[in-house]
Amino acid sequence: MNLDQLVTTAAAMVKPGKGILAADESSGTIKKRFDTIGVESTPDNRRDYRELLFRSSEAMKNYISGVILYDETIRQLAADGTPLVKLIEQAGAIPGIKVDLGAKPLPFCPGETITEGLDGLRERLTEYHSLGAHFAKWRSVIDIGDGIPSGTAVKANAHVLARYAALCQEQNVVPIVEPEVLMDGAHDIDRCATVTEFVLKTVFQELYEQRVVLEGIVLKPNMVIAGKMSPQQASVDEVAEKTLMVLKRCVPSAVPGFAFLSGGQSDQEATAHLDAMNRIGGVPWKLTFSYGRALQAAPQKAWSGKPDNVADAQRAFTHRARMNSLASKGEWRSDLEERAT
């Protein structure tokens, strides 16, 4: 393990003013996204869409520190034959790779999942590193509902996350550790806070037991937020305060930074929450974004699979990337959203 290299990469991923584009939708997820815009999910359409993002030079050079890719994308060539990974590198951003193989039902824990993908991971990491990936991502999913999450599911997912993180560091790949507490459901913000605290404390205990070096990881947490169906939605300030409260209780200051997931929040909510946390400040970590939907919903809609719409889609992506860049410095203002795409 080259710790200096891991620390340098992790610091670059959470550099203020920049954040991560989560473009690692698996085949099933990208199909769902394309279905909503009436685009067939073929390899060429997936390539064309992702190519337009990676060729958005203003966004990629100024606001995006790294891109999480899917197995297909890290091997794909742009229409002119340039590897998509090269487009990312040419923009000065860091290519990364999703290495988990998805969440599968956890035996004897109804309604809960365990993320799979440890078998053969060392070999896959070696290959991905040779293809240009300097960081990886693994997402564990914790749902809130009647009687869940169970301690069994939280512990099992935390253990697997830590095993993944240790393997990444052994291969000089920075692990993004993503224990996502879902915002599906009708629970209130305090229930989300309780569950998120339990999950993060368990994850950091497991990281310690697996000897993961905290200076060389990036945490991708959920925000502490009420469930989508809760009648009691919290204010922006309450989300920011409670998210920071929970993170302060659980995460050692050796971790360089957090790149939050958006989790189904609207584009502007995700931006406003990140901005509010950075305005509060006073924490030892960098706070930035690693958004999938909150960065891509607008460009997907603008593109809708039509070559004539590429410039509009790139403008939409650049706008969201810029808004989140400002939020990563606590400099976003809602009136800046007026500028249409």
Ligand code: 5MM
């Ligand atoms: C972009 O979506 C990622 C991959 O999801 P699937 O494995 O379901 O295809 C996902 O892991 C994403 O990186 C995070 O959940 C954050 O994305 P959001 O949309 O929540 O910001």
